[in-house]
Amino acid sequence: xxxxETTAVDEVAxxxxxxxxxxxxxxxxxxxxxxxxxxDVAKGEFVALLGESGSGKSVTxxxxxxxxxxxxxxxxxxLRVSGVDIQALGENERRMMRGERMSLVLQDALxxxxxxxxxxxxxxxxxxxxxxSTRKQARASAVELLGLxxxxxxxxxxxxxxxQFSGGMRQRILIAMAxxxxxxxxxxxxxxxxLDVTVQAQILDLLGSLRDQLGMGILLITHDLGVVMEVADxxxxxxxxxxxxxxxxDTVLDHPAHPYTEALLRSVPExxxxxxxxxxxPGSPPSPAQTPPGCSFNPRCHMAIDICxxxxxxxxxxxxGRASACHRSEELLHALVS
Amino acid sequence: xxxxxxxxxxxxxxxxxxxxxxxxEARDLRRTFTSGSRLNPTRVSAVDGVSLQxxxxxxxxxxxxxxxGKSTLARMLVGLERPDGGSLTYxxxxxxxxxxxxxxxxxxxxxxxxxDPYTSLDPRMSVGDIIAEPMxxxxxxxxAARRERVAELLGLxxxxxxxxxxxxxQFSGGQRQRIGIxxxxxxxxxxLVCDEAVSALDVSVQAQVxxxxxxxxxxxxxxxxxxxxxxxxxxxIADNVAxxxxxxxxxxxxxETVYGSPAHPYTQALLSATPSHSRADRGxxxxxxxxxxxxxxxxxxxxxxxxxxxxxxxxxxxxxxxxPLREIAVASPTVAADLxxxxxxxxxVVACHHAEKALQEAALVG
Numbered sequence: 001x002x003x004x005e006t007t008a009v010d011e012v013a014x015x016x017x018x019x020x021x022x023x024x025x026x027x028x029x030x031x032x033x034x035x036x037x038x039x040d041v042a043k044g045e046f047v048a049l050l051g052e053s054g055s056g057k058s059v060t061x062x063x064x065x066x067x068x069x070x071x072x073x074x075x076x077x078x079l080r081v082s083g084v085d086i087q088a089l090g091e092n093e094r095r096m097m098r099g100e101r102m103s104l105v106l107q108d109a110l111x112x113x114x115x116x117x118x119x120x121x122x123x124x125x126x127x128x129x130x131x132x133s134t135r136k137q138a139r140a141s142a143v144e145l146l147g148l149x150x151x152x153x154x155x156x157x158x159x160x161x162x163x164q165f166s167g168g169m170r171q172r173i174l175i176a177m178a179x180x181x182x183x184x185x186x187x188x189x190x191x192x193x194x195l196d197v198t199v200q201a202q203i204l205d206l207l208g209s210l211r212d213q214l215g216m217g218i219l220l221i222t223h224d225l226g227v228v229m230e231v232a233d234x235x236x237x238x239x240x241x242x243x244x245x246x247x248x249x250d251t252v253l254d255h256p257a258h259p260y261t262e263a264l265l266r267s268v269p270e271x272x273x274x275x276x277x278x279x280x281x282p283g284s285p286p287s288p289a290q291t292p293p294g295c296s297f298n299p300r301c302h303m304a305i306d307i308c309x310x311x312x313x314x315x316x317x318x319x320x321g322r323a324s325a326c327h328r329s330e331e332l333l334h335a336l337v338s
Numbered sequence: 339x340x341x342x343x344x345x346x347x348x349x350x351x352x353x354x355x356x357x358x359x360x361x362x363e364a365r366d367l368r369r370t371f372t373s374g375s376r377l378n379p380t381r382v383s384a385v386d387g388v389s390l391q392x393x394x395x396x397x398x399x400x401x402x403x404x405x406x407g408k409s410t411l412a413r414m415l416v417g418l419e420r421p422d423g424g425s426l427t428y429x430x431x432x433x434x435x436x437x438x439x440x441x442x443x444x445x446x447x448x449x450x451x452x453x454d455p456y457t458s459l460d461p462r463m464s465v466g467d468i469i470a471e472p473m474x475x476x477x478x479x480x481x482a483a484r485r486e487r488v489a490e491l492l493g494l495x496x497x498x499x500x501x502x503x504x505x506x507x508q509f510s511g512g513q514r515q516r517i518g519i520x521x522x523x524x525x526x527x528x529x530l531v532c533d534e535a536v537s538a539l540d541v542s543v544q545a546q547v548x549x550x551x552x553x554x555x556x557x558x559x560x561x562x563x564x565x566x567x568x569x570x571x572x573x574x575i576a577d578n579v580a581x582x583x584x585x586x587x588x589x590x591x592x593x594e595t596v597y598g599s600p601a602h603p604y605t606q607a608l609l610s611a612t613p614s615h616s617r618a619d620r621g622x623x624x625x626x627x628x629x630x631x632x633x634x635x636x637x638x639x640x641x642x643x644x645x646x647x648x649x650x651x652x653x654x655x656x657x658x659x660x661x662p663l664r665e666i667a668v669a670s671p672t673v674a675a676d677l678x679x680x681x682x683x684x685x686x687v688v689a690c691h692h693a694e695k696a697l698q699e700a701a702l703v704g
Contacts, residue, residue: 197611198607199403201611201626202628205623223541225541225615226612226613227613229613229614229617229620230620230622230623249617264541268545269548269615274573274574274593274594277552278545278549278574280545280546281543281545282546284510284512284540284542285540285542
């Protein structure tokens with residue numbers, strides 16, 4: 001379908017996921033949070049995974065990283081980070097992959113950092129564990145990294161504790177830790193959600209320039225359309241554990257082929273319709289435990305017809321390099337529906 | 339979902355905002371917190387001299403980054419926090435230093451909608467009890483009348499009246515926020531203070547709540563003070579907007595004026611850093627005005643203009659003299675047109691010594 005994808009095998013994509021499912025087995029019942037998704041991130045590519053809360057986007061990130069507990073079952077036909085088959089690895093090897101070749105930036109920077117360890121020690125730990133650096137070398141590397149992510153006076157701040165930093169700076173420290181060992185694949189799970197716009201702009205800049213400098217693939221998980229508009233090269237939209245639309249960001253955002261994407265785009269306030277009612281999507285996203293039969297979006301969809309209530313539409317190619325999971329995406333694309 | 343109401347019928351909305359009844363007026367509100375040790379206290383100047391006017395049926399947006407004092411301001415307006423200085427007038431009565439009965443006036447007439455719909459509802463109270471609580475607290479209405487009112491309020495916010503006996507955990511985030519709104523409306527307030535009321539909601543649900551607030555305002559004529567860090571949401575619903583920076587108002591005026599031609603350097607920087615919801619504007623952030631220096635902290639704020647350490651236009655004057663809020667002096671209508679200003683009806687005040695220069699530069703950059 002995508003030119004990038006066909007060449008990806010030779011070139012070794014930063015991330016290749018096929019048919020990934022995540023099931024929570026706690027509490028005596030099974031909840032399918034992620035249902036058979038495919039994802040590709042090429043080197044140096046910025047891919048956005050867009051979805052609302054409960055759509056399974058964070059679960060996807062954790063499953064790829066292997067950060068799951070005993071009550072989570074991860075199944076995938078293929079799970080490769082820069083060519084390495086992660087599923088074939090043992091727990092220890094997988095642990096060495098994390099940080100070294102793939103890393104994750106979490107949303108909540110305060111709880112992701114250890115409050116009783118200095119920043120220098122936390123960043124330095126990466127170098128000491130993965131590279132066998134001495135304390136002195138690790139500290140020097142930590143100072144260098146802090147400078148790279150734009151923390152003023154890094155040599156002084158390196159001995160500070162997480163609570164002495166502001167929210168934006170903590171997020172930058174997390175990014176510093178994620179890029180410390182120059183991984184090929186970076187997953188950023190809502191890295192700017194808790195931040196002010198001026199700081200958000202700095203973080204997005206930072207991610208963009210790191211992508212350019214180090215050529216890493218970035219999977220940005222977000223619910224913020226503004227952020228997607230700004231940075232994404234390609235885009236995948238998730239709803240109720242499945243990818244409902246994916247493709248090149250420009251085309252998807254200009255002409256969405258799935259009613260959910262279309263509705264999302266039209267429910268954000270724009271300058272042009274000030275004071276008038278926004279278009280809304282009725283109801284709220286379904287809980288992963290009870291998804292409706294047929295297309296998961298059908299109870300909220302303004303285009304739903306009978307078939308939508310019984311038959312789930314598969315994710316199929318609708319045009320060059322883009323796919324949509326909707327019975328009526330042809331119509332939507334050709335604007336037959338008013 | 340209730341269907342959207344017909345366009346403005348109420349005569350209230352055909353009169354210009356400034357000629358409507360003044361509901362709530364804040365004059366020079368100040369609040370400082372002290373923390374740290376007794377011997378070496380640190381002073382956090384959260385709100386420093388904020389004046390606001392809220393007219394009937396008006397929506398005033400307050401934007402600013404975290405730590406700029408917008409939540410402290412909201413808490414003072416609803417009476418959850420007592421100001422250290424300045425006055426707060428509700429329907430002409432000064433409620434800051436008045437008797438307890440006058441302060442009670444504020445508590446019934448000004449209601450708050452909180453940010454987090456998960457923590458702002460008591461999990462062990464039924465929805466009916468939650469919504470009736472303001473009436474119970476003020477001992478207004480009999481229990482039977484309260485139940486009736488609760489049913490009416492639930493209908494008003496688009497929930498079924500028979501949901502009264504359920505508990506908050508049975509509702510989704512958007513529905514909970516509707517319950518919070520119903521509770522705030524229970525005493526028929528004149529003013530709703532929404533502190534980040536839609537920030538915790540999903541995009542698709544956010545639009546529902548924004549529409550609901552707009553509809554309630556048209557129906558009930560309530561004034562809304564809408565505090566948010568999301569600039570596009572504020573632009574959508576606010577008539578007037580105030581931009582706060584470190585406890586002070588940097589710029590205030592009609593929403594389109596402030597967003598269209600921001601005159602304060604901080605407003606310009608803030609707007610340029612906001613991602614656009616249109617793919618055509620991709621790369622806008624790369625052209626943004628980058629602020630130097632540390633993110634703002636209200637602990638021991640700088641002297642003079644509080645924005646001066648990060649401002650590219652700062653001069654010695656800015657470091658020593660606090661700029662008052664003033665109207666922009668524009669020499670002639672042609673100059674005004676060049677700057678992208680509307681010559682008539684220009685209703686905006688700016689606290690910057692160099693606002694004219696900032697406007698001129700922005701116009702040149704385009």
